[in-house]
Amino acid sequence: xxxxxxxxxxxxxxxxxxxxxxxxxxxxxxxxxxxxxxxxxxxxxxxxxxxxxxxxxxxxxxxxxxxxxxxxxxxxxxxxxxxxxxxxxxxxxxxxxxxxxxxxxxxxxxxxxxxxxxxxxxxxxxxxxxxxxxxxxxxxxxxxxxxxxxxxxxxxxxxxxxxxxxxxxxxxxxxxxxxxxxxxxxxxxxxxxxxxxxxxxxxxxxxxxxxxxxxxxxxxxxxxxxxxxx
Amino acid sequence: xxxxxxxxxxxxxxxxxxxxxxxxxxxxxxxxxxxxxxxxxxxxxxxxxxxxxxxxxxxxxxxxxxxxxxxxxxxxxxxxxxxxxxxxxxxxxxxxxxxxxxxxxxxxxxxxxxxxxxxxxxxxxxxxxxxxxxxxxxxxxxxxxxxxxxxxxxxxxxxxxxxxxxxxxxxxxxxxxxxxxxxxxxxxxxxxxxxxxxxxxxxxxxxxxxxxxxxxxxxxxxxxxxxxxx
DNA sequence: TGTTCTATGTAACTACACTTACATTTTTCG
DNA sequence: CGAAAAATGTAAGTGTAGTTACATAGAACA
Numbered sequence: 001x002x003x004x005x006x007x008x009x010x011x012x013x014x015x016x017x018x019x020x021x022x023x024x025x026x027x028x029x030x031x032x033x034x035x036x037x038x039x040x041x042x043x044x045x046x047x048x049x050x051x052x053x054x055x056x057x058x059x060x061x062x063x064x065x066x067x068x069x070x071x072x073x074x075x076x077x078x079x080x081x082x083x084x085x086x087x088x089x090x091x092x093x094x095x096x097x098x099x100x101x102x103x104x105x106x107x108x109x110x111x112x113x114x115x116x117x118x119x120x121x122x123x124x125x126x127x128x129x130x131x132x133x134x135x136x137x138x139x140x141x142x143x144x145x146x147x148x149x150x151x152x153x154x155x156x157x158x159x160x161x162x163x164x165x166x167x168x169x170x171x172x173x174x175x176x177x178x179x180x181x182x183x184x185x186x187x188x189x190x191x192x193x194x195x196x197x198x199x200x201x202x203x204x205x206x207x208x209x210x211x212x213x214x215x216x217x218x219x220x221x222x223x224x225x226x227x228x229x230x
Numbered sequence: 231x232x233x234x235x236x237x238x239x240x241x242x243x244x245x246x247x248x249x250x251x252x253x254x255x256x257x258x259x260x261x262x263x264x265x266x267x268x269x270x271x272x273x274x275x276x277x278x279x280x281x282x283x284x285x286x287x288x289x290x291x292x293x294x295x296x297x298x299x300x301x302x303x304x305x306x307x308x309x310x311x312x313x314x315x316x317x318x319x320x321x322x323x324x325x326x327x328x329x330x331x332x333x334x335x336x337x338x339x340x341x342x343x344x345x346x347x348x349x350x351x352x353x354x355x356x357x358x359x360x361x362x363x364x365x366x367x368x369x370x371x372x373x374x375x376x377x378x379x380x381x382x383x384x385x386x387x388x389x390x391x392x393x394x395x396x397x398x399x400x401x402x403x404x405x406x407x408x409x410x411x412x413x414x415x416x417x418x419x420x421x422x423x424x425x426x427x428x429x430x431x432x433x434x435x436x437x438x439x440x441x442x443x444x445x446x447x448x449x450x451x452x453x454x455x456x457x458x459x460x
Numbered sequence: 461t462g463t464t465c466t467a468t469g470t471a472a473c474t475a476c477a478c479t480t481a482c483a484t485t486t487t488t489c490g
Numbered sequence: 491c492g493a494a495a496a497a498t499g500t501a502a503g504t505g506t507a508g509t510t511a512c513a514t515a516g517a518a519c520a
Contacts, residue, residue, distance in 0.1 A: 061368065063376040071368070086361035093365070123353050130360035131316035135323070137367045138291065138301070144374050145418040146293040149477070179497060188375040193477055195498060212497090379507070409467060423507055425468060442467090 012079050012125045020119070027111040031104050039081075039096035039104065046084040046092050047109045052076050055102025056164075056176060060095050060185060070185040071137065073099065073176065075164065079129070084109045085116075086130060099176070144188050147227075152187040153197045154226035157207065161216050172219065177212035201225070242309050242355045250349070257341040261334050269311075269326035269334065276314040276322050277339045282306050285332025286394075286406060290325050290415060300415040301367060303329065303406065305394065309359070314339045315346075316360060329406070374418050377457075382417040383427045384456035387437065391446050402449065407442035431455070 013024070030053070033039060039050065042062060050057075052074050059080060060070040071094065074080055080096065083089075107115075116122045143152050160174045167173075178186075184194040198214075201207045206221045207214050216222060243254070260283070263269060269280065272292060280287075282304050289310060290300040301324065304310055310326065313319075337345075346352045373382050387404065396403045408416075414424040428444075431437045436451040437444050446452060 061372050063372070067376060069372065069375045071371075083361055083365070086357050089365075093368070117350075120347075120350060120353065123350065123357065127316050127353065127357040127360060130357060130364060131313055134360060134364040134367060135313070135319075137364060137371060138323070141301075141367060141371050141374065142291050142293070142299065144371065145299045146297060181497080190478060191498085192479085192500085196477095196500080199499075411467080420508060421468085422470085422509080426470080426507095429469075 012122065012129060015121070024107075024115060027115060028105045028107050031106055033098040033102045033104060035098055035101050037098050039098060040092045041095050042092055044092045046081070046090055048081055049079065049084050049107045049109060049112045050081045050096070051079050051105040051107070053103040053105055055098055055100040057102060057104075058097050058099050058182075060097070061093070062095060068095075068185045069188055070182070071140070072133070073160075073164070073186075082126060082129065085113055085126070099178075140188075149187060149189045149193055150197055150200070151226050152189070153183065153194065154201070154206075154222045155228060156183065156187050157201075157214060157216060158219070158222055158226060158228065160214075161219075165216075168215070172216040173210065174214045174216065178214075179212070242352065242359060245351070254337075254345060257345060258335040258337050261336055263328040263332045263334060265328055265331050267328050269328060270322050271325050272322055274322045276311070276320055278311055279309065279314050279337045279339060279342045280311045280326070281309050281335040281337070283333040283335055285328055285330040287332060287334075288327050288329050288412075290327070291323070292325060298325075298415045299418055300412070301370070302363070303390075303394070303416075312356060312359065315343055315356070329408075370418075379417060379419045379423055380427050380430065381456050382419070383413065383424065384431070384436075384452045385458060386413065386417050387431075387444060387446060388449070388452055388456060388458065390444075391449075395446075398445070402446040403440065404444045404446065408444075409442070 013021070016024070028051070033055070035055075039057065040048075054076050056076075057074045057080065058070055059072050059074065060068045062068055081092075083092075116126065143155060147155070157174065160176070161172045164174055164176050165172045166175050180195045180198065181191045183198065184191045187194070189197075198207070201222070202209070204221065204225075206218050206225065207216055209215070243251070246254070258281070263285070265285075269287065284306055286306075287304045287310065288300055289302050289304065290298045292298055311322075313322075346356065373385060377385070390404045390406070391402045394404055394406050396405050410425045410428065411421045413428070414421045417424070419427075428437070431452070432439070434451065434455075436448050436455065437446055439445070
């Protein structure tokens, strides 16, 4: 897949000295979130930055009538809510929800701003992170306009496999439990059509299910379905 | 409209000293682009940053089969191509095209990086710019998923009026000459449906045309059509 | 000024995916 | 364990917007 999707994470804090890590630790506090609990909602004050230590977190946008589009699913080690330090806007425009039991390090916007002050390397990392995420959203936008649901779903599965996958023999397990509803929100479609597409792929022996998880049986076949060439 | 769209531009260089401006000027060279000429294409080396002095520039993504989705239309004073300094990727993923005769200041990636080094304020501005643009793309994405073409077009016209508009009496002139094809690409639709929608709005006396330009007759009516409430 | 190219208007047809509506299965939790 | 809730399967019907196909109007340029 493209580099953008292949990189599992951008670790903002890599290459920091022990002293700096200690300093970071001091301004941080850890908090546990149950599975399915909300970390923030649209309209909430944008005054904290989060570092995901354990578990997975889903970032989505909501429509007035309760529909949802998911922008990204975050892995441990990733930072989020970073728009707090970048946007002038005071409130969140998306929802963050724990997909699994999760532990987060929470840093107040103010402390974080002070912390990155005079750490130009870190500031650059943040800038790169912003750029990286922008690029991902741009790709979602392109896909939405240029591709149909089968194509989008095939692409999604390939990307999820890169980001959250494990090789198991010659197969590849997407190691997150997602409902069809979740898949639908990741490709901007509905639960029903997504169910149908998933079953199409199953019938074509491109994927199979293990519990609530997808196993990719034929990466090549999926790529063909996604009209994606290496 | 929301703050995000209301801000006409983010001027990266505001508040810079004369000395810094001089310094910036030294690493810059000016170039003219004819209307309809391309500034860069997907695949081009991402080794320059551009400052738009005069004219307007359109940034779009292309599909394999030649379709196009426009991300933004830039006004004089705005910077673009900034992913050069932020992305690790070496090549452009979008097209930049001059919509009008344009003058650009061109800065090499290397010079620009050196220039912002030790100007933490400027680095922050760039980060904010990235965040700002990301937010805009996110809004486009939301609209694409949650709204139909009439709604998207109405929203587009309102936003264009904010960004590129002039009050003329109680009317508002969107002071750019765009073809229906351009409007279509801005809302992720086709030329034909966009023509039809524009004519619907005309028939409803929400807009009128002056040459190739749109005049908004009833902002309220358009907002209603966009299901947008102040 | 005439010719060519680009842009716009319109309409019939089509299709993809959304809606609606349940049945069935699986999971959760008291 | 059993009841309730959540998730999945499926199919018929519908609708919005895309496609195709021209006709006309307007701009550009020689």
